[in-house]
Amino acid sequence: MKEIIFGIKMKAKKNKRFILFFVGLAIIGFLAGSIFITILSKSDKVLVKNYMEEYMSLIKSNKINYFTSFTNASVNNFIFLFSIWILGMSIIGIPIILFIYFIKSFTLGFSITAILLKYRLKGCIIAFIYMLPSLFSFIWYTILVIFSIKFSLKLSHSILKRKSLDFKILFSNYLTILIITILFVFISICLETFAVPYGLHKILLLVK
Numbered sequence: 001m002k003e004i005i006f007g008i009k010m011k012a013k014k015n016k017r018f019i020l021f022f023v024g025l026a027i028i029g030f031l032a033g034s035i036f037i038t039i040l041s042k043s044d045k046v047l048v049k050n051y052m053e054e055y056m057s058l059i060k061s062n063k064i065n066y067f068t069s070f071t072n073a074s075v076n077n078f079i080f081l082f083s084i085w086i087l088g089m090s091i092i093g094i095p096i097i098l099f100i101y102f103i104k105s106f107t108l109g110f111s112i113t114a115i116l117l118k119y120r121l122k123g124c125i126i127a128f129i130y131m132l133p134s135l136f137s138f139i140w141y142t143i144l145v146i147f148s149i150k151f152s153l154k155l156s157h158s159i160l161k162r163k164s165l166d167f168k169i170l171f172s173n174y175l176t177i178l179i180i181t182i183l184f185v186f187i188s189i190c191l192e193t194f195a196v197p198y199g200l201h202k203i204l205l206l207v208k
Contacts, residue, residue, distance in 0.1 A: 018150075022142055025098070026105040033109025037117070048114055059200045070193040077137065077185050080104070081144060085178045088148025091156045101145045108134060129199045137188035144181045147174060 037048065058064050084100060087093030108131065115127040151174050 018146060022101070022146060025102060026138075026142065029102040029105030030109035033106040033111075034113040036106070037110050037113050049118060052114060052118055056200070059197050062197075062201055064197050066193055066197075069197075070189065073189045073192055074186075077189060078182070080141070081178070081181060081185060084141075084144055084148050085174075088151045088174070089155070091152060091159065094149055094152050097145055097148055097152075101141070104138065104141060108138060126200060126203060129196060129203065133188040133192035133196060136191075137185045140181045140184045140188075144177060147177045 037045075040048070080100070084097055087097050087100075111134075112127045112131050115130060116124065119126050151170065154170065
């Protein structure tokens with residue numbers, strides 16, 4: 001595991017511009033999500049507010065269905081991960097991967113801003129606890145997205161230039177990245193499902 005993590009760090013140093021591009025895309029998506037919620041119609045804002053109040057009310061009263069939450073979070077996250085990974089093995093998958101990644105960062109910005117608008121200054125603590133697992137998993141989403149696009153680019157280059165490619169080693173490394181990402185995202189899901197509701201339950205009892 002240490003060797004794999006070290007390998008990721010080394011590749012990160014070699015692809016600084018590539019990484020900066022995705023950091024910029026994530027920031028744009030986050031800001032777009034943050035701004036979007038402020039320009040929603042009153043009726044849409046009410047729907048968002050009601051959904052949030054209902055969710056927070058369940059947490060405050062400790063009536064969360066942990067099994068359902070864990071199942072939904074697992075299905076949603078793993079569909080996202082496998083979609084990106086599979087798209088990385090296609091030549092035309094890059095635009096779709098970029099779009100999915102943008103939507104993910106957009107949703108993150110939307111959710112955090114919605115909490116801040118609802119709870120104001122107190123919402124900073126709530127938003128931090130609520131979104132911490134998502135931020136952690138988002139880092140690994142970014143890593144997978146970068147490797148997926150690099151994989152797709154190598155395949156495209158090999159086909160267009162008609163150059164030989166050691167697909168076995170390339171695919172093995174690509175599969176390893178998926179497994180590592182799944183592992184860390186699974187940890188994030190567990191935190192999101194079990195630790196976050198507990199922490200929010202304690203904070204919401206103090207928030208009037």
